[in-house]
Amino acid sequence: MRSCTRWRGLPLRSGILLLVPPLLFALQLLVFGPRLPRPAGTGVEEQEEGAVAFSVISIEPERNSHQRRSTSRGPGLLQEEEEEEEEVDDGETREGARAYEDENEMHSRQVGPRTLEVQPWVAGKPSFAAELNRIVTYITKPQLNCSSVLSPGQPQASQPPAGSPDWLLCAEDWLLPAADVPCVAYSFSMDGGDAEFLKTVSGLGCEVHSFDPSNSNASGGHLGNSLESNYGDGGVVSRHKMWLEWRAPRKRKHKTRGNQGSVSQTLADIMAALGHHTVHFLYADLLSAEWRVFQNWIESGTVQSVHYLVATVHLQWAGFEVGGADEEVLRYWFSVLQGLQASGLKLVHSSAGEGRSVLKQTVANGHSSYTLSWINTRR
Structure with a gap:
């Protein structure tokens, strides 16, 4: 009888022992389960309430101490060599920085095309x-009519003269410099071809600067390759033995006043x-360097600092560094x-020169x- 009872209790004990591991595993899940890592969610709805999600993106400009500048090229232009960066000492660097700031102040006020x-072909x-x-057709059709003009050699405004003078300055009140603003005039011409222009702007009381690399006659004012100003001495012509360049010098040294x-x-x-x-x-x-x-004035924005422009364009040959x-x-x-x-200049007068040769x-x-x-008209 005792023997039968012993053998009937064995299956019960064995079943209880078999249930112990699953119970322990379930208990482990209950205790440690919330601490297990969860799959990363991609939607906002999977984030826990109150959590803040954000990304930090760091962007640094690529630095290159050997950057080079190159001029734009297009049909009709000859290729130019790239300019090399100049290495200067601390003194020259500070001087250049000041001049650059002055130049930058002027350019920061300018709006217009940079290239x-x-x-397209017509x-x-x-x-x-x-x-x-x-x-x-374009250069012989004025875009603005002026009822009052300044003629060559005449600093007083008048009606447009009869005939076709070499040039005219529009003298409408809203276009002339304000009376309380000292006016500045530049002239780039050789062999005295700008005499009438100098007479006109001198009569207006402008600070006048004449640039002529061939000039060897000191007929008043300053002369030489130094840039000295008459500092607002109206009507006095400062003469400079210098010419216009369209390229930045290979070893650029910024110049300050004087x-x-x-x-x-x-x-x-x-x-x-x-x-x-x-x-x-x-x-x-x-x-023919015009x-x-x-192009340099357009791309640098300098043209927008010029109010009146009188210029001769030459068509008999392509011009310096122009090809095709x-x-x-x-x-x-x-x-x-x-x-x-596009920079704001409007044509008010055109005068044809001699000759019938184009290219x-x-x-x-x-x-x-x-x-x-x-x-x-944009000043």
């Missing part, structure tokens, strides 16, 4: 005749050296003129040169 936009394809007709300058400098550097933020009247006969100079087929050159010239217009070809509907008068 020259090459215009006929949809290269055509010398079509491109010539477009540019001649420092010695090179034989040629950019307009921005000349203005910075003389302490001018604005040139109210500017005359330029640059003997196209690259204009004839129709490409014509399209480049037109693109430069469009860049001036060494004799033409019936064009002249070898034109003297153009612009006014900046």
Whole structure:
């Protein structure tokens, strides 16, 4: 009897022992389960209440101590070598920084195109005749009529004279410099070709600067390759044996007021050296260098610091550092003129020069040169 009871209790004890591991595992899940890592959720609904989710992104500019500048290239332009960065000592660096700040202050107020936009072909394809007709039509059609003008050699405003003078300055009251603002005038011309212009702006009482690298006659004012100013001495002409450059020097040294300058400098550097933020009247006969100079003014924004511009454009050959087929050159010239217009200049007068040669070809509907008068309506 006892034997039977012993054998019947064995299955019960064995079953209880078999239930112990599952019970222990279940107890472990209850105690430690909430601490187990959960799969990362992708939705906002899976975040715990009150939790804050954010990302931190760090962006640092790529630094390159050997950066180089290159001029824009396009049809009608010859390639230029890249300019190398100049290494200067601490003194020159501080001086350059001050000049750069002065120049930057002037440029920060300027709004306009920074690159020259090459215009599409007028006929949809290269055509010398079509491109010539477009540019001649453009430079012979004034965009603004002035009822009151300043004529060559005449500092008093009057009605437009009869005939076709070489240039005219629009003398509308809203366009002339304010009476309480000292006006500044620059002239870039050789062999006295700017005499009438100098007479006009001197009569207005402007601070006048004449630039001529061939000038060897000190007929009053300053002379030499130094940039000295008459500091507002109205009517006095400061003469500088210097010329305009369209490229930044390979070893650029910023000039401050009164420092010695090179034989040629950019307009921005000349203005910075003389302490001018604005040139109210500017005359330029640059003997075919005008196209690259204009491009530099457009891309640097310097043109927007010029209120009145009288300039002679030469069409008999492509010009300095301008190349390509004839129709490409014509399209480049037109693109430069469009860049001036986009910068705020409006044509008020056009005077044709002598000769009928355009890019060494004799033409019936064009002249070898034109003297153009612009006014900046965005000042």
